[in-house]
Amino acid sequence: MNFSSVCGHNKNIDFLKKLFFRDRLPHALLFSGPAGVGKRRVAAALAAFLNCLNPDEKGACGECSNCRKLSSGNQAMVRFVGSSKDEEEMNIQFKNGSRILLKNTIAGSKRGGKKKTRKINIDQIREVIRQAALKPFSDGMKVFIIDDVAQASIEAVNSLLKVLEEPPRNTFFILITSKKALLLPTVVSRCQGLEFSFLKGKEMHEYIDNYIEPGKKQAAESCVEAAGGSPGKLLELMEADSADFKKTRIENFFEEVDRWCGDSATCQKKLAVMLEKEALRFRDKPDRESCRRVTLIDDAIEAVKKNANPSLAVSNLFLQLGKVDL
Ligand SMILES: [Zn+2]
Numbered sequence: 001m002n003f004s005s006v007c008g009h010n011k012n013i014d015f016l017k018k019l020f021f022r023d024r025l026p027h028a029l030l031f032s033g034p035a036g037v038g039k040r041r042v043a044a045a046l047a048a049f050l051n052c053l054n055p056d057e058k059g060a061c062g063e064c065s066n067c068r069k070l071s072s073g074n075q076a077m078v079r080f081v082g083s084s085k086d087e088e089e090m091n092i093q094f095k096n097g098s099r100i101l102l103k104n105t106i107a108g109s110k111r112g113g114k115k116k117t118r119k120i121n122i123d124q125i126r127e128v129i130r131q132a133a134l135k136p137f138s139d140g141m142k143v144f145i146i147d148d149v150a151q152a153s154i155e156a157v158n159s160l161l162k163v164l165e166e167p168p169r170n171t172f173f174i175l176i177t178s179k180k181a182l183l184l185p186t187v188v189s190r191c192q193g194l195e196f197s198f199l200k201g202k203e204m205h206e207y208i209d210n211y212i213e214p215g216k217k218q219a220a221e222s223c224v225e226a227a228g229g230s231p232g233k234l235l236e237l238m239e240a241d242s243a244d245f246k247k248t249r250i251e252n253f254f255e256e257v258d259r260w261c262g263d264s265a266t267c268q269k270k271l272a273v274m275l276e277k278e279a280l281r282f283r284d285k286p287d288r289e290s291c292r293r294v295t296l297i298d299d300a301i302e303a304v305k306k307n308a309n310p311s312l313a314v315s316n317l318f319l320q321l322g323k324v325d326l
Contacts, residue, residue, distance in 0.1 A: 034196070120148065126159065
């Protein structure tokens, strides 16, 4: 479970290692950047590194008692705080066969609304603060990985701010977000920020070589361009492709949408992936029209995710796009 198993992000990893070996690693880190590029994976490798009894330049050894505890998921050093499903877990599989299994150990309370879309709430952060204040482990560090921090409730963020200001000894906080612009400046200023970027083409091919099972490599290669440097997006596209989704022609789009609507969760997912695929065509073009299209498509994706009627959301999108060569 060491850093050499992470695809890309070498600059950030080197920076983290350098600070660690100089005993200068800040106790509050903020990993920001596009979704699906590997921020959680680096956070997990760093958490293992901080707790490993024999760390070296490559990262955690994967064999000491602490590393073994992390692989089994039966440990108390690293806590994962998620924003969504109760059963969510961060199961990071590394190239060398080892893994880090973090259950959503500080899940939210069951009160209030649908479980799947719940934000990180105040109870979760209170529990983080309580656990952070406990006596440190004699042979390890407490690491709290707080995922989707931009989705946390205002009360949760305000509470988090206090502990970020004066983190307890031997405790690290790794905040993760793909929406840094939505974070309060006070959160950003209390953390050492690390920006993560999309992987380069060569790194995406390395990812396919190392992590995609042999029978699916060809499918992965056919989606790699549309994935735009995000392994997470690549996996989504592959999943969509496997449902014959890729072959959907825009002329049949509405028929397809109607067909998918039988299962609203699947419909939302498929639509979001398809629209995102279209948006990718325009994302890197700096002209005004491309920006307008991307904004409209992003709005439609958000609307679909928020349970808008899929057919209606798509009709609206097409109306606003006007005569567009999709
Ligand atoms: Zn170790």
